[in-house]
Amino acid sequence: MLTLDKARVAQRFSQSLTTYDQQAVAQQQINRQLIQLLLQQEKRHFAQLLEIGCGTGQLTALLKQHFSVTQWHLNDLCAVQPRLQTLLAGEQFHFFQGDAESICFPKGYDLIASASTVQWFSDPKAFIAQCAAKLRPRGLLLLSTFAPQNLQEIRHLTGIGLTCPDRDCWRDWLTPHFEILHLSQRDIPLYFASPMAVLQHLKATGVTAVRRENWTKSKLQHFLQHYQQHYAVEAKKVRLTYQPIFIFARKKEEK
Secondary structure (H helix, E strand, O other), rough: OOOOOOOHHHHHHHHHHHHHHOOOOOHHHHHHHHHHHOOOOOOOOEEEEEEEEOOOOOOHHHHHHOOEEEEEEEEEOOOOOHHOOOOOHOOOEEEEEEOOOOOOOHHHHHHHEEEOOOOHHHOOHHHHHHHHHHEEEEEEEEEEOOOEEEOEEEEHHHOOOOOOOOOHHHHHHHOOOEEEEEEEEEEEEEEEOOOHHHHHHHHHOOOHOOOOOOHHHHHHHHHHHHHHHHHHHHHHEEEEEEOOEEEEEEEEEOO
16 A cells, blocks of 8 residues: 655645646536535534645635534645635634644534545544544534546556545445445546646646656656557547545434
């Protein structure tokens, strides 16, 4: 299993903060689907909410738009508090900067939400158990992560990619603690003008944080040529496929 350098992840995402919102098209679709899942239940107010990996605040903004929250708790590896102060002006919120797997969050949340973050975690099974411990009885867990074949085009050509658990793993980890309300997977294909545009997109969204890759001129040319050969589609575009997993669950009543 690939061991992630969390400091490197933080560095790459910090460098991409100014370009992330414009380029994160797949993540925007993911955030909207998470909100649609949450809207399927009747609750429209949360006394205490924890969002893990809030980033530039895309999911935060949608949560604020559709729900009222008394106390926001938000977390990210990067120093995004100034953005949150603007986004949540007039709201009560506390920002926890750092690795969510190492932070001792308070107990008593009504909702724990996280979009496109937990794929970076070292021990997702333990994270699920911790979420259950931090939620109130019948509290809600709303997550997106990525499936094993996420960004399969990059993985196929370079051998680089996160080792992501599949849906069965998530089901096994959730079942002892949660009633699973929704667990699904889908493909989100994006289309770019060239393989170089794909690399620029990945850099602009911080996704290149998996490991340091030294691109020599010949290595880059080889990658661009083979990407064009394997993943060209109509209208002179090339494809890049995101493969998100969506999780919506309710904490079981304590017996």
